[in-house]
Amino acid sequence: MMKMLTICQAEMRKSHRHNFNNRLIYFSMFLWPIIQFINAYYAFKPFNLGQNSPLSRFVPVNKLGLFLITGCIAYIFFWSLVQSAWMMGYERQQGTLELILLTPASRTLIMFSRAAANLIEAVWMFSIFAILTIFFMGGLHIAHWWLLPFAVMVLLLSAVVWGGFLNTIFLFSRDAGFLYTLFEAPMEFFSGVRMPIMAFPIWAKVIAFVFPLTFVLTILRAIVMDGKTLGSICIPLIELAIILIALTAASFILVRYAEKHAKETGNLTFF
Amino acid sequence: MLEAKHLHKSYTLKEKNGWLSRRKQQIKAVNDLSLTIEKGEIIGLLGVNGAGKTTTIKMLSTLLAPTSGTISIDGINAVKQPELIKRRVNMIAGGERMLYWRLSARENLMYFGRLYGLNGNTLKQRCRALIDKVGLTEFADRPVERYSKGMKQRLQIARGLINDPDYLFLDEPTLGLDAPVARQLRVLVKSLAKEKNKGILLTSHYLEEVEELCDHVSIIEKGHLLLQGTPRRIIQTIVKDRSLIVVMKTLDKENWHWLKQETDKLGIHAQKKETNEGTRVDMKATFDMTSSFLALAQKRNLQLIRFDAKKPNLEDAIIRLTEVHD
Numbered sequence: 001m002m003k004m005l006t007i008c009q010a011e012m013r014k015s016h017r018h019n020f021n022n023r024l025i026y027f028s029m030f031l032w033p034i035i036q037f038i039n040a041y042y043a044f045k046p047f048n049l050g051q052n053s054p055l056s057r058f059v060p061v062n063k064l065g066l067f068l069i070t071g072c073i074a075y076i077f078f079w080s081l082v083q084s085a086w087m088m089g090y091e092r093q094q095g096t097l098e099l100i101l102l103t104p105a106s107r108t109l110i111m112f113s114r115a116a117a118n119l120i121e122a123v124w125m126f127s128i129f130a131i132l133t134i135f136f137m138g139g140l141h142i143a144h145w146w147l148l149p150f151a152v153m154v155l156l157l158s159a160v161v162w163g164g165f166l167n168t169i170f171l172f173s174r175d176a177g178f179l180y181t182l183f184e185a186p187m188e189f190f191s192g193v194r195m196p197i198m199a200f201p202i203w204a205k206v207i208a209f210v211f212p213l214t215f216v217l218t219i220l221r222a223i224v225m226d227g228k229t230l231g232s233i234c235i236p237l238i239e240l241a242i243i244l245i246a247l248t249a250a251s252f253i254l255v256r257y258a259e260k261h262a263k264e265t266g267n268l269t270f271f
Numbered sequence: 272m273l274e275a276k277h278l279h280k281s282y283t284l285k286e287k288n289g290w291l292s293r294r295k296q297q298i299k300a301v302n303d304l305s306l307t308i309e310k311g312e313i314i315g316l317l318g319v320n321g322a323g324k325t326t327t328i329k330m331l332s333t334l335l336a337p338t339s340g341t342i343s344i345d346g347i348n349a350v351k352q353p354e355l356i357k358r359r360v361n362m363i364a365g366g367e368r369m370l371y372w373r374l375s376a377r378e379n380l381m382y383f384g385r386l387y388g389l390n391g392n393t394l395k396q397r398c399r400a401l402i403d404k405v406g407l408t409e410f411a412d413r414p415v416e417r418y419s420k421g422m423k424q425r426l427q428i429a430r431g432l433i434n435d436p437d438y439l440f441l442d443e444p445t446l447g448l449d450a451p452v453a454r455q456l457r458v459l460v461k462s463l464a465k466e467k468n469k470g471i472l473l474t475s476h477y478l479e480e481v482e483e484l485c486d487h488v489s490i491i492e493k494g495h496l497l498l499q500g501t502p503r504r505i506i507q508t509i510v511k512d513r514s515l516i517v518v519m520k521t522l523d524k525e526n527w528h529w530l531k532q533e534t535d536k537l538g539i540h541a542q543k544k545e546t547n548e549g550t551r552v553d554m555k556a557t558f559d560m561t562s563s564f565l566a567l568a569q570k571r572n573l574q575l576i577r578f579d580a581k582k583p584n585l586e587d588a589i590i591r592l593t594e595v596h597d
Binding site: 003006007009010013014017018021094095096098099100101102103104105110260262263264265266 | 329332336357
């Protein structure tokens with residue numbers, strides 16, 4: 001645990017100075033999600049949002065704002081880590097990735113610490129905005145107060161596991177940039193950030209369950225919008241836990257394989 | 272002691288051969304290389320570009336796995352237990368990469384120090400001491416992007432010492448540095464070996480640097496070891512000829528015939544050439560002919576205006592060696 005904290009601290013300091021050095025970055029990280037939220041909210045406005053509308057079968061119309069802001073905040077958590085994983089390319093080019101692998105620090109710990117450090121830096125500003133918006137908007141329906149921090153913990157943990165997994169993939173290949181395209185629009189659409197996945201056709205639902213964000217959103221919305229108790233969300237929680245365990249295990253295996261591959265091919269110097 | 276025995280490293284190169292198929296080709300980067308490094312010793316690894324120097328350094332530092340062969344460091348198998356070796360070794364490369372440019376020197380060192388498990392006051396003190404050691408105290412909190420090439424290289428040295436390694440691998444550490452900065456780095460490298468008892472492997476294209484610093488030198492070509500020994504021994508083995516150039520204002524026929532006869536007797540090959548400066552005599556022999564020639568010159572009272580005795584150096588040896596093997 002101490003080691004993880006030390007590495008996390010190291011990554012956080014580095015990430016803060018290196019990726020978030022210019023204050024305008026925070027501004028863009030704050031402004032861009034807000035624009036996304038406003039865009040999503042007003043995209044629904046021209047349509048019939050009455051009690052008989054098709055949307056109302058899946059989302060209570062009076063809670064549309066809450067539905068979208070929860071979608072936005074969870075998406076930002078996951079998306080920021082796709083961006084941070086993409087930055088692994090810089091480490092490869094600069095040669096610092098080789099130096100990181102020269103140290104005895106646990107590679108898996110580095111991958112997850114890197115995700116945790118970047119996550120906190122990337123989302124804290126929008127998170128404050130989102131929390132304030134949720135309270136001002138009203139419509140929160142929570143069974144027990146402690147379920148709210150529990151939901152935040154689920155979101156944080158899932159995002160870190162997701163980020164660690166992505167970092168591992170970018171460690172493995174210099175051509176992993178395609179994931180950036182793969183996870184941008186599809187993750188936003190299929191995970192139910194703007195549209196409830198229950199409104200999707202079967203094939204789209206199948207794709208939706210590929211993304212852990214789908215399960216996180218189901219749990220988050222069940223807690224803050226539907227007032228569900230822990231017992232009633234245990235199935236999506238178990239499903240999410242299985243996915244997170246699978247991603248963690250895959251990360252462990254891939255990190256080992258990536259380093260072994262790099263040692264054999266010397267591909268860390270290719271960029 | 273670091274001991275590498277019969278190291279081989281091959282890469283598979285895939286070349287496109289049509290739309291879908293790829294042709295595979297095996298490239299041997301290192302071929303049966305063995306070397307040892309004792310603590311407190313500086314070993315030079317020399318060779319032309321592509322000879323396998325960097326691949327060797329990366330194998331020794333556990334960044335690359337040898338295709339076959341063994342590496343043991345203080346009795347620990349580097350291939351099987353790389354995590355133990357990583358605490359005992361570090362690598363420093365020349366050039367401006369391998370640093371976080373937006374971070375300061377202190378922040379770079381703190382980051383890498385934490386990855387080596389250092390923490391709190393120990394880490395802070397180690398960083399401060401290293402910054403002082405490489406002479407960056409005044410600039411410790413300035414972003415690296417504002418550093419000169421020499422300052423970045425000095426920071427690289429400090430970064431390579433952050434885990435207080437027993438063995439240090441320097442891959443062209445003075446590449447592109449101007450003479451005074453390169454000199455400072457050489458002094459530092461020498462003190463690391465002689466005062467701090469670190470075993471150092473050095474690759475460099477500056478052969479004078481290698482001659483000055485290294486206790487032993489290994490010369491490799493196409494990944495294969497050509498020769499190993501002290502710089503002096505290598506020069507003596509490879510370059511037999513010594514040269515002496517003298518220029519005299521005048522050298523008449525009689526004196527030249529006499530000189531030619533005398534030098535022939537001593538086993539010195541002499542040639543005369545008229546230049547703008549005067550009469551130039553180029554002499555070659557397998558021994559130091561300085562005193563013999565001066566005695567001859569004194570006998571006939573020859574007036575010398577230039578006297579240039581050239582000792583063969585490592586550069587001559589490398590050139591001769593690669594000529595022989597081409």
